[in-house]
Amino acid sequence: MKARRWLGRNAIRIYAVVAFAYLFVPVAYTLAFSFNDSGKSNISWKGFTLDKWKNPCGAPDVCPALANSLKIGVLATLVATVLGTMIAFALARHRFRGRTATNLTIFLPMATPEVVLGASLLALFLNLGVNLGFGTIVIAHVMFCISFVVVTVKARIAGLDPRLEQAAMDLYADEWQTFRRITLPLVAPGIAAGALLAFSLSFDDFIITNFNSGAENTFPKFVWVSSLRGIPAQANVIASAMFFIALLSVLFGQAVTSRKKQKG
């Protein structure tokens, strides 16, 4: 009886634990197989080794592909964040004609399946006779990242207390000073979130990249190509390392914000 009541009260918590287990099983597999003492193919378990972690660039093409992905990610994030933040400010702070059309143009890329985005951009490049490569990948990534930056930054601007800026103006700050010293610092977390989102979208994108990359290699493309003949465990090492870096930086960011809140 007691046990049943406990179960009833905690059913939702038990469900949450099961759901989290489901979320993390594939991650656990990826991590575990980074320690696999495998040869060319990394599908079945052959025994534990640290060799792959000691030598993450040991498999051919892994590290050049990774470096390419990082370069593309940084470049696309920079451009998309600047362009997207500008649009977000225009939408949140100004009245202008063509607002609906702008909102629609921002929304549509997010509502379009990636295959269609990739295929249509390739159709354009083919018609214009553009050589596919690093440049076309960056162009494509900026294109699909802008909307996500706009939405993220706009939500942050909408959440600002307008009285803070009014106070600055009352204290004789001019428009530029108000923007520089009050608005921008307050919106910065939103911009940072948008940039992080853009980077992770760019870094992990395969479908659109595959259409517009030509012979250029990226990390996801490397994984895809080698999945046909066996993925080297080094790919798992790099993915696991990225996972821990991302997780730790998010946790660190949260710790800093909550400490600030406590102090404030």
Added chain:
Amino acid sequence: MSAAQGIGIGERQTLEDPQHDRGSTAPSQPGRRRLTPYLLLLPGMAWLTIFFIVPLVTLLSTSTQTRPDGAEIGVYTQTWRFANYTDTLDEYLTVFGRSFFYALIATVLALAISYPLAYAIAFKSGRWRNLLLVLVVAPFFVSFLLRTIAWKQILADQAWVADALRTVHLLGPDGRIINTAPAVVIGITYNFLPFMILPIYASLERVDPRLMEAAGDLYASALTTLRKVTIPLSLPGVVAGTLLTFIPAAGDYINSALLGNRDTTMVGNVIDSRFLRVVDYPTAAVLSVSLMLSILLLVAIYIRRSGTEELV
């Protein structure tokens, strides 16, 4: 991820406009003020116009092209052959139906997994809430392709899942999970989970717990409270989450390629192979245009019916 939240929250169209109000106090430069939004919009919108809108138009134009007799592979000219649409859709109607069917099941499954989880995080997690939210997103720090390949290993014939199912006779002695339709649906469901969890969480978090207490005070059972108070109030999040899951799911081809077989082909697979391998651009274009239009149509109907038009 916060984009998902942003959409879930929706946009306050009637936003106060302090800059605008202040504009009236600075009549010295009204021309510049009116230009500012356009200058801010110009580079980004130009980028989206050239690399998103124009390509869509190119795609539309490609979809009615044909290959002239005796031309090389990959050479097509515009002949306004609209029969391309009927021909292609005739051939790929089942593939289309299958894509939407898989996407629908995956969306329903994702909703069933996500709602209780989002509910638990919003109301039952106490001081662990932020950590749990990070944990929801964390699996997606691992590359999308590698996660799908992990599912390939998990669902493999010799792996423990298939073994366990065979032991309890849910699976025949020669039964398999990998390379079947259920495997594809499992993979799709998993891949877009945070897009479902986060919007639902964002709208649950804004539900005032006192409303639920009030329902309880008025003798509503826990189930009635959930049905009459909590779920209706979280509906915008559910709508946003289902859209953010369904749209990429319907166009996905990675799961079908890695976890499926020849009979689980989705529209995405066909577009990919027609475009990149067969070099049959018109067919790929017809399929892309049809996929996009049918998704937009479904989204429009769904948003209209669920009464959350402020979403867009």
